[in-house]
Structures are given as structure tokens and as C-alpha cells.
Amino acid sequence: MMDDGRISFVWLEITGRCQLECGHCYAESGPAGDHRRMQVEDWRRVIDQAAEIGAGMVQFIGGEPALHPALPALIEHARGRGVEVEVFSNLVHVRPALWEVFSRPGVRLATSYYSTDPNEHAAVTRRPTYERTKANIREAVRRAIPLRVGVVNLWEGQRSDQAVAELRELGVTEIGTDRLRQVGRGVRTGRAGLDQLCGHCGDGKIAISPSGEVWPCVFSRWMPVGNVRERALVEILSGPRTAEVGATLRTHFATRPRSAWPTRPKPLSAKFSPWKPPPPDHACAAAPDPRKRASSCGLKPRSR
Numbered sequence: 689m690m691d692d693g694r695i696s697f698v699w700l701e702i703t704g705r706c707q708l709e710c711g712h713c714y715a716e717s718g719p720a721g722d723h724r725r726m727q728v729e730d731w732r733r734v735i736d737q738a739a740e741i742g743a744g745m746v747q748f749i750g751g752e753p754a755l756h757p758a759l760p761a762l763i764e765h766a767r768g769r770g771v772e773v774e775v776f777s778n779l780v781h782v783r784p785a786l787w788e789v790f791s792r793p794g795v796r797l798a799t800s801y802y803s804t805d806p807n808e809h810a811a812v813t814r815r816p817t818y819e820r821t822k823a824n825i826r827e828a829v830r831r832a833i834p835l836r837v838g839v840v841n842l843w844e845g846q847r848s849d850q851a852v853a854e855l856r857e858l859g860v861t862e863i864g865t866d867r868l869r870q871v872g873r874g875v876r877t878g879r880a881g882l883d884q885l886c887g888h889c890g891d892g893k894i895a896i897s898p899s900g901e902v903w904p905c906v907f908s909r910w911m912p913v914g915n916v917r918e919r920a921l922v923e924i925l926s927g928p929r930t931a932e933v934g935a936t937l938r939t940h941f942a943t944r945p946r947s948a949w950p951t952r953p954k955p956l957s958a959k960f961s962p963w964k965p966p967p968p969d970h971a972c973a974a975a976p977d978p979r980k981r982a983s984s985c986g987l988k989p990r991s992r
């Protein structure tokens with residue numbers, strides 16, 4: 689949500705369903721989840737509306753977006769509007785037809801990797817995922833699909849640094865790390881609050897839930913500013929609730945001490961370096977680095 693009502697990036701949370709049930713999942717996704725109230729036509733309309741107000745990239749996320757039967761059609765729809773696509777998938781199971789779609793120009797992948805120890809990986813995802821995700825990371829690299837991998841550090845001693853090193857050996861060059869955000873199933877003490885946000889939500893980015901709610905980002909789910917099933921995106925973003933939430937976020941981020949954000953959601957350099965507090969302008973690991981977009985996909989960024 690920029691001051692001029694334009695946006696650059698949209699998370700499209702197309703499903704609450706997932707074959708995994710990670711203990712930290714902010715979206716509280718799992719096998720019992722579903723695609724909720726947004727229909728395929730609703731998603732097409734939202735993509736059109738997002739493109740009209742400047743979105744150069746959408747990210748399909750969930751839950752597990754690969755479980756949504758309309759994912760290929762929605763990817764094609766976005767590409768047809770000149771909008772780049774990132775699919776954030778756990779890469780546990782990718783159908784052959786999906787690999788074809790993922791290999792098209794203008795499409796990139798993001799995934800999650802937690803440990804080099806299969807048991808520890810399974811402790812995070814609650815399923816035996818390590819070998820499958822690793823094999824599909826290899827396949828994405830083999831196909832030269834632009835790939836970004838997020839490593840979330842959830843507990844002291846987790847083999848996350850080793851996971852980063854292993855990803856580099858697999859040929860992954862874009863790796864980000866994050867800490868546990870206390871949102872959804874990630875809440876360990878207290879409840880979700882502004883201190884769990886990286887400081888860039890709402891900054892030209894918005895997220896849309898499987899029910900059509902618009903949030904400043906996928907983490908700030910307790911702050912809906914409207915619903916795309918009821919009103920056009922442009923109307924929601926120029927409305928009083930968006931202005932109010934934007935002001936709350938700006939005030940909080942401008943006044944909180946740097947030490948209140950002890951995380952490392954930044955790309956790692958070629959050689960893994962010990963953790964340091966991030967610079968104030970660090971990016972959220974859930975969203976791709978816009979500087980990498982233009983060169984890593986076949987579509988040109990949309991002109992603003």
C-alpha cells in the first residue's frame with residue numbers, strides 16, 4: 689500500500705490446505721484446511737485489479753498452492769497480464785504438469801528447507817519431507833527455474849546453518865533466513881502483535897487471504913483492511929481502514945528500537961557468516977528481493 693494507492697507485489701494465499709502440518713505455521717494450514725471462499729473467478733479478477741494498480745509480481749502461496757487445482761490457470765492468467773509469478777511451495781509433491789508450468793518464462797519458485805537431518809526436518813513439518821523436498825529442489829535447479837529458499841530457524845541447535853550450506857551445494861543461490869514469528873501456530877508466548885512484523889508490510893505490498901481479506905502482509909493477518917469479494921482492490925486501498933492501519937504500522941516501525949527485531953531475514957552471502965542484527969531496511973524473507981526479479985525471469989518488469 690503506497691501512499692499513491694499503487695502496489696508492487698501481492699501475496700495470493702489461494703488455499704488453507706496443506707499435506708503437512710508444520711508446528712510453526714502462521715497460516716495454521718493442514719490437511720483439514722480448504723480453499724475457502726475465493727473462487728477461481730475471484731482470483732482472476734483480483735489479479736487483473738492488482739495489475740491495474742501496478743503489481744509487477746504476485747506470489748501464489750498457502751497453505752500449499754500446488755494442491756489448488758486452478759494453480760496452472762491462475763499462473764497463466766497472471767503471465768497473460770504481464771505480471772511475474774512466484775509460487776511458494778513446500779515442494780513435497782510436484783505433478784509433472786506443474787513442472788511444465790513452473791518452467792515457463794516469468795515463473796519462479798520459492799520453498800522451505802529446515803535441516804540436513806531428516807528427523808529434524810520431519811520434526812518441523814510433521815511428515816517425512818526431507819528427501820522429497822531436497823529431490824525437488826534438485827529438479828528445480830536442473831530445470832534452471834529461478835528458485836529462492838527460506839530457512840526458518842525455530843530452535844537453538846537446529847541444523848539450519850548446515851541446511852544453508854547444503855542448499856549452496858545443491859546449486860541454490862538465493863537463500864534467506866528468518867526466525868519464528870509468533871503468529872498462528874507459531875505463537876509460543878502471548879499472541880501475535882506488531883513486534884512480529886519485519887517493518888516492510890504494507891510498503892507497496894499486500895496479501896489476500898483464501899476468504900478474500902486484504903492484509904498488509906501474510907503475517908499481519910489480524911489487521912484486515914477489506915475484502916476483495918465485496919469491494920474492488922483500488923477502493924479498499926484508498927479507504928479509511930487502509931489509511932488507519934498504514935498509520936499504525938508506520939508509527940510502530942518508526943518508533944520501535946532496532947533491538948526489538950532480533951532476526952536475520954536477509955539473503956546470506958556466499959559464505960555463511962555469523963548472525964548480526966539486520967540493517968533497518970532489511971527485507972521480509974516471505975517476499976522476494978525485488979532487485980533480483982528483473983534478471984531472474986523471462987518477463988520484463990511492468991512499467992509503472
Ligand SMILES: C[S@@+](CC[C@H](N)C(=O)[O-])C[C@H]1O[C@@H](n2cnc3c(N)ncnc32)[C@H](O)[C@@H]1O
Pocket residue numbers: 706712713714715749750751752753776777778779798799800801838840866867868869870871873874875974
Ligand atoms: C506458510 S508457508 C507456505 C508455503 C509452503 N507451504 C511452504 O511451507 O513452503 C511459507 C513460509 O512461511 C514460513 N513460516 C510459516 N510459519 C512461520 C512462522 N510462524 N514464522 C516464520 N516463518 C513461518 C514457512 O516455513 C515457509 O517457509
Ligand code: SF4
Pocket residue numbers: 706707708709710712713714715716717718750751752778813
Ligand atoms: S508452513 Fe507451509 S508446509 Fe508447513 S503447514 Fe504451513 S503451509 Fe504447510
